[in-house]
Structure formats: structure tokens, C-alpha cells
Amino acid sequence: MQQHAEGPAAMLAIGTANPTGVVVPQDIFAENIFRVTKSDHLTELKEKMKRICQKTGIDKRHFHLTEESLAAHPEFLDRQVPSLDSRINMADTAVPELAQCAAIKAIAEWGRPATDITHLVFSTYSAWQAPSFDHQLAALLGLRPTVCRTILSLHGCYGGGRALHLAKQLAENNHGARVLVACSEITLVCFGGPDGGNLIGSALFGDGAGAVIVGAGPFTEGERPIFEMVSATQTTIPRTEHVLGMQVSGGGVDFHLGIQVPMLIGQNIEKCLLDAFTGFVDDPSSSWNDLFWAVHPGGRQILDNIDTELKLEPGKLAASRHVLREYGNMSGATIIFVLDELRRRRKEDGDNLLLPEWGAMLAFGPGITIEAMLLRCPGASPLNNN
Ligand SMILES: CC(C)(COP(=O)(O)OP(=O)(O)OC[C@H]1O[C@@H](n2cnc3c(N)ncnc32)[C@H](O)[C@@H]1OP(=O)(O)O)[C@@H](O)C(=O)NCCC(=O)NCCSC(=O)CC(=O)O
Numbered sequence: 479m480q481q482h483a484e485g486p487a488a489m490l491a492i493g494t495a496n497p498t499g500v501v502v503p504q505d506i507f508a509e510n511i512f513r514v515t516k517s518d519h520l521t522e523l524k525e526k527m528k529r530i531c532q533k534t535g536i537d538k539r540h541f542h543l544t545e546e547s548l549a550a551h552p553e554f555l556d557r558q559v560p561s562l563d564s565r566i567n568m569a570d571t572a573v574p575e576l577a578q579c580a581a582i583k584a585i586a587e588w589g590r591p592a593t594d595i596t597h598l599v600f601s602t603y604s605a606w607q608a609p610s611f612d613h614q615l616a617a618l619l620g621l622r623p624t625v626c627r628t629i630l631s632l633h634g635c636y637g638g639g640r641a642l643h644l645a646k647q648l649a650e651n652n653h654g655a656r657v658l659v660a661c662s663e664i665t666l667v668c669f670g671g672p673d674g675g676n677l678i679g680s681a682l683f684g685d686g687a688g689a690v691i692v693g694a695g696p697f698t699e700g701e702r703p704i705f706e707m708v709s710a711t712q713t714t715i716p717r718t719e720h721v722l723g724m725q726v727s728g729g730g731v732d733f734h735l736g737i738q739v740p741m742l743i744g745q746n747i748e749k750c751l752l753d754a755f756t757g758f759v760d761d762p763s764s765s766w767n768d769l770f771w772a773v774h775p776g777g778r779q780i781l782d783n784i785d786t787e788l789k790l791e792p793g794k795l796a797a798s799r800h801v802l803r804e805y806g807n808m809s810g811a812t813i814i815f816v817l818d819e820l821r822r823r824r825k826e827d828g829d830n831l832l833l834p835e836w837g838a839m840l841a842f843g844p845g846i847t848i849e850a851m852l853l854r855c856p857g858a859s860p861l862n863n864n
Pocket residue numbers: 526529530533534535633634635636678682722735736737738739740775776777778779780807809842843844
């Protein structure tokens with residue numbers, strides 16, 4: 479058997495899923511969360527939550543946690559009361575099942591049997607036991623016993639980018655490999671009352687799962703590359719580890735989202751892109767508008783700062799803003815929704831009249847870590863680049 483594959487890896491199929499139980503419009507989120515957490519007496523905090531919600535660029539979010547399940551777990555309302563065990567118990571079925579919904583769609587689009595998957599990379603911020611969700615998902619999908627499983631835990635919002643980067647390396651270095659990437663994020667592990675200090679996270683995060691089949695050539699009949707994964711890098715912005723992070727405690731997971739995050743990402747994004755793309759794209763800095771963009775919508779301000787720093791034309795981040803509006807920030811899974819949205823737009827537009835041949839994928843998370851990937855649409859005509 480040959481060791482290496484032919485050519486760069488490509489995304490061959492994409493699937494997404496959200497919990498169907500609860501959809502909360504953002505304009506009533508503040509009222510809702512203060513009511514269900516019995517916090518209506520915190521009037522100033524509630525007004526602040528309303529101000530934040532108005533600025534998020536989010537219309538609605540999907541959640542697994544229902545008011546009924548919350549009533550059964552009053553310990554979720556008070557960070558001082560131990561609740562990690564109950565949260566893990568609920569996540570134990572919810573996280574892999576949501577991943578399964580997304581993976582079934584991706585596998586159906588791919589058109590080959592699930593048993594042809596050779597590797598599984600699962601990313602989530604909810605995994606703290608072994609064997610973990612990768613093991614459960616393999617069983618739910620009927621993957622073969624020799625599938626090589628990897629779980630990425632607590633990479634946060636760059637988890638999807640990290641998983642795709644790893645899948646690229648696995649696919650290119652193992653002839654015939656077909657890697658299933660699955661990211662499943664459910665906020666029940668970080669859900670809490672608004673007095674816990676996590677207003678911003680509570681206003682931004684939603685639940686969702688994404689799955690991608692990654693493989694490199696030779697492709698079998700029926701396999702159609704959606705995005706070629708040309709090159710990938712990871713960059714850590716020095717001395718920013720205190721700015722963005724997650725902390726697991728007996729009361730669940732706390733997110734720390736420093737107010738400097740949008741500014742730091744804006745200030746560092748161009749250098750990171752130049753490091754990542756030089757050698758692959760002629761003078762990348764002169765051509766940011768010649769690329770299509772798949773950017774993790776960590777928050778509206780982050781997208782605004784990237785627009786400003788890179789002087790992007792209006793609409794370049796439309797897929798990211800669409801996903802933010804419809805689903806909120808689903809942490810690691812979000813980037814897969816953005817990729818799905820981009821390819822949907824390309825299809826709707828008579829196959830890539832609007833979408834340039836080359837594109838950039840960006841995901842951010844704790845570190846601050848930036849995962850960057852240069853993408854290429856195999857079917858795109860350079861003549862159609864805008
Ligand atoms: C939250 C926002 C939508 C708010 O919009 P604006 O900044 O335009 O509005 P604004 O300045 O009027 O802010 C509204 C109120 O929120 C407060 N505020 C804003 N950011 C805050 C923060 N990080 N922590 C605490 N408070 C904050 C302001 O002080 C203000 O309070 P007052 O009204 O009282 O004056 C935006 O700042 C944003 O998109 N921020 C990015 C959030 C972020 O860090 N995302 C990364 C998620 S993590 C991720 O994606 C990766 C991962 O987790 O791994």
C-alpha cells in the first residue's frame with residue numbers, strides 16, 4: 479500500500495445539525511434567560527444583557543436544554559452548587575447524538591458506506607471522560623472497529639479549524655484515507671444564571687454540530703471535492719493566553735471572554751494570513767478581496783474588525799454573518815456551518831459566478847490561537863473571480 483495520497487486533501491461532503499427542541503429569538507433572550515434563571519430582580523444586569531443582545535448580530539439560537547430539563551436540575555442555576563456530574567450525564571447522550579445527525583447527512587452526501595471511513599476526529603468542549611464521544615459516535619454510525627479515533631477536547635472555537643487541519647494531514651499522509659470530522663457543541667455544560675459574570679458568552683453561544691468528510695486523491699467515482707485544503711497553519715498570538723479561555727469547575731464550564739478579543743484578533747489577522755499564505759498566493763496582501771472568506775463568527779465585533787483591517791468589500795463575510803444571525807456562535811462547529819453556507823451560495827449562484835477560486839478559512843479560540851487554511855474551489859473559473 480502506498481503511504482501518501484495524491485494531491486491536497488479536499489472536503490468531500492458537509493453536514494450540519496441543531497437541536498430541534500428550543501429556538502430562542504435573540505430579541506426576547508434577555509427576558510427569557512432572566513426569567514428561567516429566576517434573576518428578574520437583577521434589573522441593571524438585565525438591561526445590560528438587552529444592550530449586548532441588540533449588538534450581537536444574532537437573530538436566533540438553538541438550544542438542547544429545555545425549561546423542563548432545567549426545572550429538573552435547579553443546581554444548574556447556581557455556580558456554587560456542584561452540577562458537573564449532571565451536566566456530563568446529559569451531555570453524554572446529547573453531544574454524540576447531535577454529531578450523529580450532522581454526520582449522517584455528510585455520509586449520505588458523500589455516497590459511500592460509513593464503513594469506508596478510516597479516521598474519525600471529534601472536537602467538542604464537553605468531553606471529560608474516556609472512552610469518549612469519538613467512541614460513541616463510531617458505534618452510532620457503525621464505523622469499522624479499525625477506524626482510528628481522535629478526540630480534541632476544549633479547543634473551543636478553533637476546534638473545528640483544528641480538526642479540519644488534522645484531517646488534511648491524515649488524509650494526505652495515508653493513501654486512501656477518508657476522515658470524518660465531527661464537531662458537536664452544546665451549551666448545557668456552561669449554562670448558568672446571569673450573575674455568574676458570563677453575560678457575553680450567554681448572549682453569543684448556541685448549540686450545533688457539523689461534520690465533514692475529508693479525503694485526498696485518487697477520488698472514487700462519485701466523490702466530488704467541494705473545497706481543496708491547500709495549506710494550513712496554526713498561530714498563537716503571544717502573551718494573550720489570559721484573554722480568552724475556559725475553566726472547568728464543579729459548577730460547570732466558565733468562559734472567559736476578555737473585552738480585548740476583537741481588537742487583538744483584528745490587530746494580528748493580516749500578519750497571520752501573510753505567514754500562512756505566502757508562497758501559495760502571489761502577493762496575498764494585495765488580493766484579500768480576490769479571495770472568498772470562511773471566517774468563524776466569534777462575535778459581530780470580530781467580523782467588523784476583520785472587515786476593517788483587511789479592507790474587505792461589503793459582503794465578503796456574508797456567509798459568516800448569515801451563520802451568526804441564524805445560529806449564534808456554536809464554538810468549534812460554527813466554521814463547518816460557514817463552509818456549508820458558502821457552498822450553498824455557490825450552488826445557488828449557478829456554480830461559483832460570485833465565489834472566487836481561492837479562499838481563506840479562519841477559526842479563533844483560546845491561546846489566542848488562529849487556525850488558517852487556504853482553500854480552493856476545484857470547479858471555479860478564475861475568469862469569474864470578483
Ligand atoms: C459583545 C459585542 C457583540 C458587543 O458589541 P459592541 O462591542 O459593538 O457594543 P458595546 O461596546 O456597546 O458593548 C455592549 C456592552 O457589552 C460590554 N462588553 C462588550 N464586550 C465585553 C466583554 N468581552 N466582556 C464584558 N463586557 C463586554 C460593553 O462594555 C458594553 O457594556 P455597557 O452597555 O454597560 O457599556 C461585541 O463586543 C463582540 O462581538 N465581542 C466579541 C465577543 C467575543 O469575545 N467573542 C469570542 C467568543 S469566543 C470564540 O469565538 C472562541 C472560543 O471561545 O474559543
